[in-house]
Amino acid sequence: MTTLPVTPEQVWTALAAVPDPEIPVVSVTDMGMVRDVTVDGGRVSVTFTPTFSGCPALHVIRDSIGEAVRALGVQDVEVRSTLTPPWTTDWIQEDARERLRQYGIAPPAPAGDSPLITLDPEPTRCPRCGSLNVRMTGSFGPTLCKRLYVCDACKEPFEGFKSV
Known part of the structure; x- marks a missing residue:
């Protein structure tokens, strides 16, 4: 199966549909967890920062990011987590703050x-x-x-x- 290489924009769009596993009204990009997307030919690397270093949903987030990128037809996907710099609530997008409020948080x-x-x-x-x-x-x-x-x-x- 041959597919055209994806663009970083396509990857970011796909990641915007990956829900936070604990708060489904916001995505991992809404929460500011995705720090970097790199596309190099047919290889895609995504780096994310969990909200807490001991986040119990870390493996779910990693797997969901990988699945979203593979759904674009990419076979070679690397998903890395980093704790530097540490995540901050200031990275939460403004419209996501309103969705949190409407959700009751x-x-x-x-x-x-x-x-x-x-x-x-x-x-x-x-x-x-x-x-x-x-x-x-x-x-x-x-x-x-x-x-x-x-x-x-x-x-x-x-x-x-x-x-x-």
Whole structure:
């Protein structure tokens, strides 16, 4: 089987359809995890940074990226993960932040330029009613990148992304 070489743009488009395995309303590109795409003849290399170094979905992300590129007809695919530079919530695309909110997850505040992770939670709005009258009920949610909250205005529990 002979196929024409793909372009980097085609690969990026395919990767934009790869959902985050833990949050299906956003893709791996929406989350800013895909760092580089290289096309060299019939070989494609994709480098991504997981949201956390101990991400339990690392193998799922790697496999999904490889499958998306192979679906373009590419046989020679290399998918690499890197922890340098570390992923930051500032890489999440703006429209993805709104989809997170609509899904019921409070998007993170900007992490800023500080190399330090703050232990004090940033002000968080309820993704359902928009109130700032919320309280954190757990520093760790179902994944390491989220906290658990309850809105005292609408009484709904929700998850909120940590800013890193």
